[in-house]
Amino acid sequence: MAKFSVILPAAGKSSRFSNQIKKVFTELKGRAVWVRSAELFVNREDVIQTLVVIAEEDREWFREKFAPNLAFMNVEIVIGGHERFDSVRKALERVSPEADFVAVHDAARPVMTADWVDAVFKAAQKTGAAIPAVP
Numbered sequence: 001m002a003k004f005s006v007i008l009p010a011a012g013k014s015s016r017f018s019n020q021i022k023k024v025f026t027e028l029k030g031r032a033v034w035v036r037s038a039e040l041f042v043n044r045e046d047v048i049q050t051l052v053v054i055a056e057e058d059r060e061w062f063r064e065k066f067a068p069n070l071a072f073m074n075v076e077i078v079i080g081g082h083e084r085f086d087s088v089r090k091a092l093e094r095v096s097p098e099a100d101f102v103a104v105h106d107a108a109r110p111v112m113t114a115d116w117v118d119a120v121f122k123a124a125q126k127t128g129a130a131i132p133a134v135p
Helices: 033-039 056-073 084-092 114-127
Strands: 004-009 047-054 076-079 101-104
Touching: 004 033, 004 084, 033 047, 033 056, 047 056, 047 084, 056 076, 076 084, 101 114
Parallel strands: 004 047, 004 101, 047 076
Antiparallel strands: none
């Protein structure tokens, strides 16, 4: 079975989101958006590592607010950069050498299904890379 590391970028500013907290930290039916995104991956047998990338300014608040989730879900925190590509690069530096593939999924996008994840992971194994898309 192929092994995947998953990177969940959550370091954005949420500048278009008009709430007091960032979109990824907002609750959606009782759980933070980033938690719902992480749940798509953390219990999969083929996922060996989940990295959540957050902004430096959110570090302490995030650890305090989400300590139970971090322990229960076994996710690693990575401090992001100024731009999304900087954040993903920093997470790539922390990817386990045991991973065969790396999946990047925006933590602010929790409306993904397990079937779609399965399909993308299978396509990546078959072709070397894959991106989900719907009409």
